[in-house]
Structure formats: structure tokens, C-alpha cells
Amino acid sequence: MNIGIIGAGNVGGGLGKIWVKKGHKVIFSFSRNQEKLMALAGAAENSGTGSPAEAVQQSEVLLLSVPWGKVPEALKAAGSLQGKVLIDCTNPLTPDFSELAIGHDTSAAEEIAKMAPGAKVVKAFNSAFAEVYNSESRLFGSRRPTMFFCGDDAEAKKIVSELIMETGFEPTDAGPLKNARYIEPLAMLMIQLGYGQGMGTNIALNLIHR
Amino acid sequence: MNIGIIGAGNVGGGLGKIWVKKGHKVIFSFSRNQEKLMALAGAAENSGTGSPAEAVQQSEVLLLSVPWGKVPEALKAAGSLQGKVLIDCTNPLTPDFSELAIGHDTSAAEEIAKMAPGAKVVKAFNSAFAEVYNSESRLFGSRRPTMFFCGDDAEAKKIVSELIMETGFEPTDAGPLKNARYIEPLAMLMIQLGYGQGMGTNIALNLIHR
Numbered sequence: 428m429n430i431g432i433i434g435a436g437n438v439g440g441g442l443g444k445i446w447v448k449k450g451h452k453v454i455f456s457f458s459r460n461q462e463k464l465m466a467l468a469g470a471a472e473n474s475g476t477g478s479p480a481e482a483v484q485q486s487e488v489l490l491l492s493v494p495w496g497k498v499p500e501a502l503k504a505a506g507s508l509q510g511k512v513l514i515d516c517t518n519p520l521t522p523d524f525s526e527l528a529i530g531h532d533t534s535a536a537e538e539i540a541k542m543a544p545g546a547k548v549v550k551a552f553n554s555a556f557a558e559v560y561n562s563e564s565r566l567f568g569s570r571r572p573t574m575f576f577c578g579d580d581a582e583a584k585k586i587v588s589e590l591i592m593e594t595g596f597e598p599t600d601a602g603p604l605k606n607a608r609y610i611e612p613l614a615m616l617m618i619q620l621g622y623g624q625g626m627g628t629n630i631a632l633n634l635i636h637r
Numbered sequence: 638m639n640i641g642i643i644g645a646g647n648v649g650g651g652l653g654k655i656w657v658k659k660g661h662k663v664i665f666s667f668s669r670n671q672e673k674l675m676a677l678a679g680a681a682e683n684s685g686t687g688s689p690a691e692a693v694q695q696s697e698v699l700l701l702s703v704p705w706g707k708v709p710e711a712l713k714a715a716g717s718l719q720g721k722v723l724i725d726c727t728n729p730l731t732p733d734f735s736e737l738a739i740g741h742d743t744s745a746a747e748e749i750a751k752m753a754p755g756a757k758v759v760k761a762f763n764s765a766f767a768e769v770y771n772s773e774s775r776l777f778g779s780r781r782p783t784m785f786f787c788g789d790d791a792e793a794k795k796i797v798s799e800l801i802m803e804t805g806f807e808p809t810d811a812g813p814l815k816n817a818r819y820i821e822p823l824a825m826l827m828i829q830l831g832y833g834q835g836m837g838t839n840i841a842l843n844l845i846h847r
Contacts, residue, residue: 530822531741567845575826601826602833609826612740616785616811616819620844623812633843634830635777 428586431482431489433457433501438516439492440467441560442552442594447474449593456482457493457501479504488512488586490552495519495528495535502542509545512583514590515607516552518614524622527615536577536607547583550607551576551591554614556621556628565595572631573597575613577606599634638796641692641699643667643711648726649702650677651770652762652804657684659803666692667703667711689714698722698796700762705729705738705745712752719755722793724800725817726762728824734832737825746787746817757793760817761786761801764824766831766838775805782841783807785823787816809844 432443435458443453453474455467464476493501519528519535536550574596591598621628642653645668663684665677674686703711729738729745746760784806801808831838
């Protein structure tokens with residue numbers, strides 16, 4: 428697949444590098460620092476850098492991985508996302524990371540869907556720590572962490588589910604995009620555990636069945 | 638310990654029966670059906686039934702396990718909870734169970750703390766299915782599910798943490814009571830998975846570390 432990364436920080440950079448290794452063609456975009464983009468793209472033939480608009484033009488799947496406050500600017504730079512799969516891995520944190528800025532009757536995912544008309548938005552990759560994306564493996568012992576995703580377009584969800592699996596997580600369909608209202612607070616719970624409770628960022632969730 | 642159950646449905650009934658087996662003295666209260674209360678108390682010497690006010694008088698620890706809409710009536714019937722540990726396992730579901738009625742800038746736990754002045758409120762036991770409480774064991778294979786809890790009183794949290802452990806879950810301190818804003822949506826996510834996504838109610842969450 429051709430995957431464009433909009434926002435090449437710890438999350439977008441970490442996921443993009445995994446996807447390059449898996450053989451996808453990845454375009455890194457939207458960093459204040461061009462050198463950082465070049466470093467991420469590295470010498471791999473199947474990766475490169477560009478503007479957000481170039482990333483969109485060259486990709487069927489886009490990852491939006493910018494801080495919540497940068498979302499309008501990033502989407503403006505991206506241009507039309509009509510027909511594209513847009514993976515939203517943002518969390519609508521307040522600037523001091525202490526709370527969610529929005530929730531309950533909306534979510535970052537739903538707001539992004541409004542800002543990107545025609546995009547097939549899927550919420551995913553928002554509830555694991557960047558450290559897990561940037562390490563050698565996603566495995567915790569022999570266990571794959573669960574990655575919840577949600578969205579309203581069945582075909583887009585199928586693509587994202589496969590990408591989640593390939594990334595080393597167990598994909599779990601959490602229903603319509605509206606259910607981002609429950610997946611975004613889950614990320615905030617993880618942040619509270621990792622930082623507030625001092626558990627660190629090498630933690631993850633596993634949905635268990637019997 | 639002396640534990641009063643306020644709301645003897647599938648959740649309160651299931652947990653109360655576990656605690657009776659563990660040797661705690663359990664008073665079941667607040668059911669429309671006196672026969673149901675009697676059946677729950679069974680013939681065990683260390684369990685009984687009473688009014689919510691009697692349950693409060695005879696117990697240091699109370700479990701509030703009523704539907705969200707019944708909370709004001711249940712707390713009114715309970716009377717003063719000054720100095721008591723009040724375990725809130727409610728979720729503020731809308732009457733059709735499709736959404737949370739409140740959230741983001743408050744939570745059921747915080748509202749209950751306002752309604753029960755002087756009570757040491759701890760949010761817990763809200764994110765597992767009643768089926769898990771009513772089955773022979775909490776184990777999923779060899780794994781104990783995680784139970785997140787939060788509250789503002791350290792001593793009350795210690796008591797509840799031990800009770801969670803004894804109940805067969807792995808207790809995980811999720812910080813101040815305010816963080817119920819993240820634990821209540823987590824319960825809604827589980828409900829969406831269990832019912833909306835058809836995964837059933839024999840599922841649970843496990844926080845994993847590496």
C-alpha cells in the first residue's frame with residue numbers, strides 16, 4: 428500500500444518505520460524539521476518525504492498523527508481527502524496533557540470527519556504508547572496487545588484492521604466512528620496510568636475471552 | 638469486613654455472593670423483590686437482608702450497584718454515609734443502554750460523591766460484566782482480569798484494592814476519583830463490544846506490562 432504520514436513525531440514516525448519494514452511505500456510529511464523527515468525516510472527505496480498534499484496525492488491511506496491543536500493546520504495543508512482512508516490516531520488532549528479537551532457528545536474522530544469531507548475516517552492507533560511503536564516488537568511476552576478501532580466505512584475498516592494486525596496488534600472492531608467517544612478516554616486512562624500513576628509507557632491493554 | 642450491598646441485581650448479587658464465600662458479613666438491600674434478597678442471602682450465617690439504612694448501619698463498606706436512574710432514590714434510602722467506604726460500580730447509562738448520560742466534565746462517581754457527603758467514594762467493579770461476577774471463577778485461563786479503580790481517599794482505596802484482589806481481579810490504581818471520567822467510558826466500550834459487536838459478555842481487559 429501507499430501510506431502517507433501526516434505528522435512525523437514519535438507516533439507517526441514509529442508507525443511509518445514499521446510500515447516501511449513491512450514493504451509499504453511510505454511518505455513522511457508535516458514536520459517543522461525537514462531533516463527529521465529525511466532521517467525517518469532513511470535510505471529505504473520504499474520511503475520518502477513530501478508535503479502533506481504530496482503525501483495525499485501519492486497514497487490511498489493516510490495517517491493523521493499530529494497534536495490535537497495542529498489538526499486544522501495539518502488538514503488544510505493536506506487538501507482534499509475525498510475517497511481516502513484517513514486513520515485518525517489523535518487524542519484531543521488539552522495543551523498540558525492533563526485532560527481531554529472534548530468528549531462525551533463528540534470526539535476527535537468525529538470532528539476530524541467533519542473537517543475532512545469525503546474521507547473514510549477510521550479511529551485507530553491512539554491507545555498505545557509511542558514507545559511501543561518505536562521498539563523492536565509489539566509483543567508483550569507472547570501476547571499481542573489489543574488495538575481497538577472504529578469507523579463507519581466497512582471497506583476502510585477492513586484495510587485498517589489488516590494494517591493493525593501487520594503492525595503487531597490484535598485488531599478489535601469497536602463499532603461506528605461515534606464510539607471514538609469511548610476509545611479516546613481509554614487513551615487518556617493509559618496516559619494517567621503511564622505518567623500520573625508512574626507505571627511508565629511500556630504498558631498496553633489486552634482484551635481477553637473465555 | 639461488614640459489607641452492605643445497595644442494589645441486589647446481577648452485579649451487586651454476584652459480587653455479594655463472592656464476598657459471602659470469602660467470609661465477609663454481607664447485608665443485601667434495595668431490591669423491589671424481598672424474596673430475591675432472601676434467596677441471595679441464602680442460609681449462610683454471614684449474610685442477611687435489610688433496608689439500605691440497616692445495611693449502612695451494619696457495614697463499614699457499601700457497594701452501590703443500582704441503575705443510574707435509581708441512584709438518588711437508593712442514596713436517600715441509605716441515609717448518611719459519613720465516614721463509610723462507598724464503592725461506586727454504577728455506569729451512567731441512558732435508559733436504553735445505548736450511550737452515557739453524562740461524561741467528559743463529570744462522571745457518575747463524582748456526582749455520587751456530591752450526593753453522599755462524607756462518604757469515601759471509590760470507583761470500582763464497573764468495567765467487568767455481571768456474567769464474570771456470577772461465574773465460578775474470575776480467571777480467564779490462567780489470567781486475572783484487570784480491575785481499574787480510582788478515588789481520593791488513600792485508606793479507602795487500599796481497602797477496595799484488597800477486595801478487588803480477593804474477588805479475583807488484578808487491582809490497578811487509576812488515580813483520583815475524577816479519573817472515573819475515563820473508567821466509565823471504558824465500561825461503555827465493553828458494553829459496545831459485548832452487545833453491539835456481538836462478542837458476548839465473557840470478555841474482560843488485562844493490562845499488560847513488559
